[in-house]
Amino acid sequence: MAAKTTAKKSRADGAALKTALVRLIKKYAVWFIVIIGYMIIAQLVTGTTCFIKSTIGVPCPGCGMTRATLELLSGDIPAALHYHPLVLIFYPAIVSLFLLWKFCRESHPKAVTAFAMIFVAVLIVTYVIRMIIYFPHTEPFTFNTNTFLGRLIKLFIN
DSSP: OHHHHHHHHHHHHHHHHHHHHHHHHHHHHHHHHHHHHHHHHHHHHHSOOOHHHHHTSSOOTTTTHHHHHHHHHTTOHHHHHHHOTTHHHHHHHHHHHHHHHHHHTTTOHHHHHHHHHHHHHHHHHHHHHHHHHHTTEETTEEOOTTSHHHHHHHHHHO
16 A cells, blocks of 8 residues: 555656646746847857857857867767867756756755856866967957957957
8 A cells, every 4th residue: 555655656746847847948948049049140140159259259158168069969079178178067067056056045055056156166267278278369269350349349450
């Protein structure tokens, strides 16, 4: 009898989790569509999907992550690491951060904050190192002159 009760409870917990996950996907689907729409428009207008690079012309801390992901998905790990050295840990860290925030922010707020701060610190340190080594002469750390700021700079320099 206890086994049947446990099985029913397990199915109920699974159904509740599935319902919560579906609600979560529906809640953020609009934002996902808006972001993808922006990326398509930015790519067509400025040649890049990055908000920062398409606006001011300089690379952002995540610069190269899209190309790194595509290389990773095609199985070329060295090329993926060239485009962004954090590609192997970035997505698991983002998912972990989201899950920690969603399910643990009230019970363990310090742990969630610490994880987020460590993640951001690693991203910033990696960015600074990449800017020193690669900017402005090596892809993906080149200056985008198709932006408003890039065109303004060209106007005064030329």
